[in-house]
Amino acid sequence: MSTTLQIDENDQVRLSDKIHQLLLERILSGAMQAGDIVAEKKLALELGVSRSPVHDALRDLIKDGFLQQAKNRRPVVCRLSSADVFDIFEIRILLEGEASYKAATRMDRVTLAELRKGANFLFETEKDQAWLEHWAQYDDHFHLCIAKASGSKRLMQDIIRHRLSHRALNIQAESPYSFSNSLQEHMAVLDALDNRDPSQARTAMQNHIRESQALFVNKFSD
Amino acid sequence: MSTTLQIDENDQVRLSDKIHQLLLERILSGAMQAGDIVAEKKLALELGVSRSPVHDALRDLIKDGFLQQAKNRRPVVCRLSSADVFDIFEIRILLEGEASYKAATRMDRVTLAELRKGANFLFETEKDQAWLEHWAQYDDHFHLCIAKASGSKRLMQDIIRHRLSHRALNIQAESPYSFSNSLQEHMAVLDALDNRDPSQARTAMQNHIRESQALFVNKFSD
DNA sequence: CTTTTAAAAAGTGCATGCACTTTTATGGTT
DNA sequence: AACCATAAAAGTGCATGCACTTTTTAAAAG
Numbered sequence: 001m002s003t004t005l006q007i008d009e010n011d012q013v014r015l016s017d018k019i020h021q022l023l024l025e026r027i028l029s030g031a032m033q034a035g036d037i038v039a040e041k042k043l044a045l046e047l048g049v050s051r052s053p054v055h056d057a058l059r060d061l062i063k064d065g066f067l068q069q070a071k072n073r074r075p076v077v078c079r080l081s082s083a084d085v086f087d088i089f090e091i092r093i094l095l096e097g098e099a100s101y102k103a104a105t106r107m108d109r110v111t112l113a114e115l116r117k118g119a120n121f122l123f124e125t126e127k128d129q130a131w132l133e134h135w136a137q138y139d140d141h142f143h144l145c146i147a148k149a150s151g152s153k154r155l156m157q158d159i160i161r162h163r164l165s166h167r168a169l170n171i172q173a174e175s176p177y178s179f180s181n182s183l184q185e186h187m188a189v190l191d192a193l194d195n196r197d198p199s200q201a202r203t204a205m206q207n208h209i210r211e212s213q214a215l216f217v218n219k220f221s222d
Numbered sequence: 223m224s225t226t227l228q229i230d231e232n233d234q235v236r237l238s239d240k241i242h243q244l245l246l247e248r249i250l251s252g253a254m255q256a257g258d259i260v261a262e263k264k265l266a267l268e269l270g271v272s273r274s275p276v277h278d279a280l281r282d283l284i285k286d287g288f289l290q291q292a293k294n295r296r297p298v299v300c301r302l303s304s305a306d307v308f309d310i311f312e313i314r315i316l317l318e319g320e321a322s323y324k325a326a327t328r329m330d331r332v333t334l335a336e337l338r339k340g341a342n343f344l345f346e347t348e349k350d351q352a353w354l355e356h357w358a359q360y361d362d363h364f365h366l367c368i369a370k371a372s373g374s375k376r377l378m379q380d381i382i383r384h385r386l387s388h389r390a391l392n393i394q395a396e397s398p399y400s401f402s403n404s405l406q407e408h409m410a411v412l413d414a415l416d417n418r419d420p421s422q423a424r425t426a427m428q429n430h431i432r433e434s435q436a437l438f439v440n441k442f443s444d
Numbered sequence: 445c446t447t448t449t450a451a452a453a454a455g456t457g458c459a460t461g462c463a464c465t466t467t468t469a470t471g472g473t474t
Numbered sequence: 475a476a477c478c479a480t481a482a483a484a485g486t487g488c489a490t491g492c493a494c495t496t497t498t499t500a501a502a503a504g
Contacts, residue, residue, distance in 0.1 A: 014293055015458070041485055050459040051486095059278060063285040071236055072465050072486050087376040094316045154309040158380075237488070263455055272489040277456095294456050294495050 005047050015049060016056035023057060027066050027077060028167050034079040038067065065165055080166065082217055088166050089213035093206050095159050096143065100189060100205035103149035104198040111145055116190050118142070123183055135179060142186055146193075146205070169216060178215055185211060227269050237271060238278035245279060249288050249299060250389050256301040260289065287387055302388065304442045310388050311435035315428050317381050318365065322411060322427035325371035326420040333367055338412050340364070345405055357401060364408055368415075368427070391438060400437055407433060 005018055026032040044054045058075050061067045069075040118138045125131055140163075147159040185208035192200035227240055248254040266276045280297050283289045291297040340360045347353055362385075369381040407430035414423035 012293065039485065052458050052460090055278075055486095056281060056457095059281055060285060063282060069486095071234065074466085074485065084376065087374040090320070090374065091317070091376060091380060094320055095313070098312070098316055152309040152312065154306065154313060158313060261455065273456095274488050274490090278487095291456095296455065296496090 005049070014053070014056075016053035016060075019047065019049070019053055019057035020060045023061055024064075024066070024164075027061075028164070030168060032077055034077050034168075036077045037074050038077065039074045064161075080169070085166055085169065086213065086217050088162055089209060089216065092159070092162050093209045093213070095155060095162065096147070096209055097202040097206040099147045099150035099152075099155055099159060100193070100201040101198040102151055102155075103146045104193050104196055104201040106151050107146070107149035107193055111149070112190065112193055115142055115145060116187075119183055119186050119190065123180075127179065139182070139186075146189070166216070169219075178211075181211060182208070227271070236278075237275035238282075241265075241269065241271070241275055241279035242282045245283055246286075246288070246386075249283075250386070252390060254299055256299050256390075258299045259296050260299065261296045286383075302391070302442075304439055307388055307391070307442050308435065308439050310384055311431060311438065314381070314384050315431045315435070317377060317384065318369070318431055319424040319428040321369045321372035321374075321377055321381060322415070322423040323420040324373055324377075325368045326415050326418055326423040328373050329368070329371035329415055333371065334412065334415055337364055337367060338409075341405055341408050341412065345402075349401065361404070361408075368411070388438070391442065400433075403433060404430070 005015075005022065023032070023038070032038070038058065040051055040054050040058055043058075044051045047054065058067060058069075062069055062075060066078055067075040068078050118141070122131070122135055122138060125134075143159070143163060144156075147156040150156060185204070188204040189201060189208060192204045227237075227244065245254070245260070254260070260280065262273055262276050262280055265280075266273045269276065280289060280291075284291055284297060288300055289297040290300050340363070344353070344357060344360060347356075365381070365385060366378075369378040372378060407426070410426040411423060411430060414426045
């Protein structure tokens with residue numbers, strides 16, 4: 001837990017934003033888990049800054065839905081029920097399905113080719129520890145590219161938010177078995193995008209997310 | 223603009239939350255418009271409180287997407303482009319369509335009857351100034367009830383957020399002509415819910431929102 | 445009269461203080 | 475050991491101070 005604040009002098013970025021980023025990483029990586037208490041004062045001391053920027057960062061995380069706080073109480077990392085996880089996936093199915101639909105007629109061939117190359121590389125590579133890192137990175141990139149290609153900024157932002165909101169579960173939930181399936185599903189989406197077929201793209205993406213949904217919700221029996 | 227802070231002693235609610243609420247109302251009512259500057263210090267003085275709770279309230283509004291702020295600059299009320307408005311409606315079509323689908327098999331008959339009564343009342347009443355108030359209130363209630371009845375808390379929260387994000391436009395965009403149409407569309411949704419027909423409910427709700435979309439985006443040529 | 449520029453005013457970001465609330469530690473009682 | 479009361483420690487909400495940045499003002503120059 002020795003992630004530290006990068007304190008450049010003359011920095012254009014707010015301290016509160018750096019702290020927000022740092023804490024988000026701690027939550028997404030599992031370094032901070034559901035139920036953990038995050039005291040503003042203690043954290044300020046730990047980071048060697050005053051309470052103000054920590055206060056702001058925590059408030060952001062509360063708005064993001066990662067923390068909860070009652071008045072006069074210390075914020076707590078949220079616990080997701082299996083119903084929550086299910087619901088988040090349901091929404092992702094809608095939003096990312098729509099994004100794929102819109103992207104089918106808009107996505108440029110270069111990005112498409114690049115994504116396909118990434119998928120092929122992962123497909124042929126041995127599935128060791130480093131591979132997992134690559135997969136996570138590629139998967140994020142895949143979904144983000146399609147969200148962007150939808151042409152709707154709002155849609156993209158919503159998709160990013162909903163993906164973040166359950167990414168903390170990735171670590172424990174993914175099984176090696178599921179990976180090759182996921183890759184196959186990605187390829188199906190890429191095929192549909194290549195065909196410039198909106199409906200096919202929506203369906204393929206929705207299938208993909210539904211598969212993850214089943215996996216995650218299973219592993220997650222409250 | 224003389225809305226004041228209700229300062230009860232021994233209050234269980236945070237000052238920052240009250241201020242957030244107050245500012246939200248000012249934005250949604252049109253009292254504060256796109257491009258307006260909202261200075262933390264000035265506002266604190268105006269409200270007779272310190273900068274801290276104002277600071278927190280403004281940060282919330284920034285996260286909500288109503289304000290924008292660059293470092294060291296005063297926050298500004300966001301300007302929505304017509305593309306933004308269009309995109310927000312596109313998302314509402316997805317989310318509220320889904321909510322209606324889910325609500326069709328879950329909504330209790332009592333709420334349903336109550337909504338129908340509200341619609342009928344508005345249908346038969348003379349369309350004067352007071353009527354407009356009633357309409358706005360009823361419309362909100364209608365959409366919220368269905369979002370709730372979806373059974374998905376996340377879906378409900380998302381729907382509320384997206385509805386808020388363009389409600390500031392209501393004042394100038396609604397024309398008396400459109401009201402009776404809207405009411406008819408609401409009735410169609412209620413019929414589908416009564417029939418316990420998910421697909422019909424989704425379609426009816428999506429039609430309704432698409433009609434608003436056309437109206438709003440037209441009135442809103444950047 | 446418009447443009448430039450420099451000083452004054454006001455603003456934000458972060459640090460800190462204080463009152464009041466919650467949490468933790470402590471010691472007696474059963 | 476488990477339970478309660480209570481004092482000490484730590485925490486949050488809001489106020490305020492200060493350094494530095496942006497905005498406004500007003501005077502000087504063209």
